[in-house]
Amino acid sequence: MKLVSLAVIFSLGLAVDAACSNPRVRSEWHQLSSSQKSSFVSACAALAKRPVSGQTSDPSTMSWHDFVQTHSRNAFWAHGNAQFYPYHRAMMWQFEEAIISTGLWPSSTGVPYFDWSAMSQNWWTSDIFSDQYFGSATSTHADSCVTNGAFRRGVYNVAADLDNHRGVTSGDLTCLRRNAPPAALTDATTITSSLNANSYLQFTSQDPNHYYDETNYHADGHGVLGGGGTSDMSNPSVSPNDPVFWLHHGFVDKYWWRWQNICPFYKQDYGGVLSRADDPISDGTRTATSKLSLDSWPFTASQMLNTQGNTLCYTYSKSAGDLAAPSATCPSFTPEPEVAKSATTPTTSLNAAQNDASDLWIQKLLIGMVAPLPLKGFGSNPVVGTGTVKPTVPTGTVDSVNAGSEDVIIMGRDNSTSSDLVDNSTAASNTTTIVLAGSSNSSAVLNVTSLINSTLNSNLTDSVSASVNLTTNVSFENVTALPAPNTYNDTMNEDGTVTVSFTNANYTIEIPANHTIKYVFNSHVGTIGPDGKPHRFFVSMDIVPYEPNPEAPTDVEIGQDPCYLAYPPEPQEAWVTHMGMNYPRVISIHNSVKSKIDAYNAANCNGVISPSSMLNQNYTRRDGSLF
Numbered sequence: 362m363k364l365v366s367l368a369v370i371f372s373l374g375l376a377v378d379a380a381c382s383n384p385r386v387r388s389e390w391h392q393l394s395s396s397q398k399s400s401f402v403s404a405c406a407a408l409a410k411r412p413v414s415g416q417t418s419d420p421s422t423m424s425w426h427d428f429v430q431t432h433s434r435n436a437f438w439a440h441g442n443a444q445f446y447p448y449h450r451a452m453m454w455q456f457e458e459a460i461i462s463t464g465l466w467p468s469s470t471g472v473p474y475f476d477w478s479a480m481s482q483n484w485w486t487s488d489i490f491s492d493q494y495f496g497s498a499t500s501t502h503a504d505s506c507v508t509n510g511a512f513r514r515g516v517y518n519v520a521a522d523l524d525n526h527r528g529v530t531s532g533d534l535t536c537l538r539r540n541a542p543p544a545a546l547t548d549a550t551t552i553t554s555s556l557n558a559n560s561y562l563q564f565t566s567q568d569p570n571h572y573y574d575e576t577n578y579h580a581d582g583h584g585v586l587g588g589g590g591t592s593d594m595s596n597p598s599v600s601p602n603d604p605v606f607w608l609h610h611g612f613v614d615k616y617w618w619r620w621q622n623i624c625p626f627y628k629q630d631y632g633g634v635l636s637r638a639d640d641p642i643s644d645g646t647r648t649a650t651s652k653l654s655l656d657s658w659p660f661t662a663s664q665m666l667n668t669q670g671n672t673l674c675y676t677y678s679k680s681a682g683d684l685a686a687p688s689a690t691c692p693s694f695t696p697e698p699e700v701a702k703s704a705t706t707p708t709t710s711l712n713a714a715q716n717d718a719s720d721l722w723i724q725k726l727l728i729g730m731v732a733p734l735p736l737k738g739f740g741s742n743p744v745v746g747t748g749t750v751k752p753t754v755p756t757g758t759v760d761s762v763n764a765g766s767e768d769v770i771i772m773g774r775d776n777s778t779s780s781d782l783v784d785n786s787t788a789a790s791n792t793t794t795i796v797l798a799g800s801s802n803s804s805a806v807l808n809v810t811s812l813i814n815s816t817l818n819s820n821l822t823d824s825v826s827a828s829v830n831l832t833t834n835v836s837f838e839n840v841t842a843l844p845a846p847n848t849y850n851d852t853m854n855e856d857g858t859v860t861v862s863f864t865n866a867n868y869t870i871e872i873p874a875n876h877t878i879k880y881v882f883n884s885h886v887g888t889i890g891p892d893g894k895p896h897r898f899f900v901s902m903d904i905v906p907y908e909p910n911p912e913a914p915t916d917v918e919i920g921q922d923p924c925y926l927a928y929p930p931e932p933q934e935a936w937v938t939h940m941g942m943n944y945p946r947v948i949s950i951h952n953s954v955k956s957k958i959d960a961y962n963a964a965n966c967n968g969v970i971s972p973s974s975m976l977n978q979n980y981t982r983r984d985g986s987l988f
Contacts, residue, residue, distance in 0.1 A: 381674035387471030389680040404465035420458035429520035433598040438656040443633030443649035447665035451658035474611025478549035479681035479972035498541045506536035519602040526598035541588035545927040547578040549682035557687035561630040582609040624691035681972040907952035912963035924966035
């Protein structure tokens with residue numbers, strides 16, 4: 362099924378490589394000489410010693426902690442929506458300029474990136490994680506502090522946690538935390554297969570009919586490289602505390618750059634939706650266009666689309682993970698000029714809505730890690746509703762600024778606008794019917810997708826589809842249309858439980874007794890339980906099963922065989938539930954990743970060979986023998 366209207370959320374950006382004649386080259390870490398690696402580490406350390414400037418326009422005066430605090434404050438707006446890639450590209454550009462301004466890194470050279478997809482089975486053996494550079498991947502310290510390298514405990518202090526997003530409340534509160542055990546990362550073979558999107562909407566998983574980032578590569582890098590728990594790298598807000606963040610996000614930006622360079626049109630293609638209509642950069646709707654400014658940074662999205670345009674001037678080296686991309690039929694287009702931003706203060710916001718990252722980010726993160734993250738709390742103020750849609754986020758729904766000390770921490774949230782929230786009213790009878798925002802047009806549809814949580818594009822037009830994560834035993838490639846639930850009923854049962862049903866869709870959500878409904882999404886219902894803590898309840902669904910490939914080996918361990926790849930670690934149900942996430946959905950995506958790895962292993966080194974294969978590297982088997 363196709364979206365009824367893509368024109369509403371589509372825009373063109375800049376056109377030609379106009380002002381960039383001598384681009385900086387960003388090289389893969391292992392392509393640097395020892396002296397270059399040392400220079401980069403020294404520049405990072407110098408940046409970390411600068412005082413906080415409290416601004417993001419002038420990178421020559423910004424400090425390391427400016428980047429951390431800016432990212433933390435705007436994490437909600439910057440993840441799980443159209444702005445993700447240009448936001449982080451702008452952040453990387455300002456960081457690169459700041460590093461150069463230390464005088465310890467040449468102005469003609471871009472900052473390095475880490476192509477961990479080329480060593481997905483033994484990434485921890487990289488000298489990045491050495492005493493000479495950024496310290497060990499694992500830690501024996503009681504608080505998982507990094508104890509060697511340039512950012513070791515006692516030498517480097519993490520940024521002040523101004524917004525209480527780090528979640529570290531005991532032990533050493535100032536050290537960089539990292540404790541990543543050996544575990545497989547997403548492999549280059551899987552990542553490359555996801556470069557077959559034919560629009561930015563598909564590339565960023567915003568088209569409900571496609572889900573191209575099944576690879577989990579971005580969140581995988583954060584979770585596995587950080588190690589979970591109270592690790593800084595694993596935290597979606599304060600991850601720039603760890604220098605590995607910049608090497609990882611250089612790789613993330615290169616992934617977008619690689620897709621953009623498949624077709625000239627892709628360098629112009631940008632659009633989709635923002636996290637909410639009250640994003641400080643929005644024009645009052647969720648529509649993302651290239652003319653809009655970016656949160657935090659003094660650029661428009663248009664200025665970030667071409668890495669060799671009027672604003673940016675860099676390119677990437679070829680690295681081992683750059684396998685041949687899928688073939689594409691490039692569309693014709695009419696180039697448009699780069700849209701420059703007038704000299705104004707970058708848009709940042711301090712409101713509480715930013716205190717959570719999107720469920721899309723976090724739930725994909727679960728695939729790559731198994732230890733709990735610090736989470737954020739619901740506010741302690743009660744919701745007082747009238748049964749109508751509130752124009753802003755209801756007080757006490759997601760507000761860690763006003764959170765009580767006893768609040769349970771919930772990191773996940775939907776990519777929904779504030780008007781998608783529906784207050785529960787005090788019902789005079791056992792059944793209450795409330796109209797859901799964004800579904801006033803009865804012709805609106807829901808498309809079953811492999812998106813982890815619902816994305817309701819309610820502020821675009823009535824013709825734009827909405828997506829929701831409701832399905833049973835379907836593949837991620839074949840989606841089924843369902844009618845949109847534009848109202849819901851909450852019915853009290855004799856045993857005190859509540860059944861939430863949707864008038865235009867054939868599914869229900871069961872709520873245990875003594876829970877107070879606080880909000881209703883198409884995908885789940887949020888409540889406050891008898892324990893006074895927030896809970897989430899989802900539509901009952903079956904896990905899309907993992908079907909073993911009879912041609913593939915079983916129980917593959919890292920380093921077992923040169924032709925086999927190991928699976929990323931499976932998330933634990935207790936942790937997923939504690940995070941307030943939809944466990945069947947999380948495991949369904951994990952099973953999809955396993956199936957892709959099975960297909961590779963079944964080929965047994967016939968066809969495409971992963972750069973992570975031990976055939977390409979001088980590493981030993983677990984028994985000590987050489988390949």
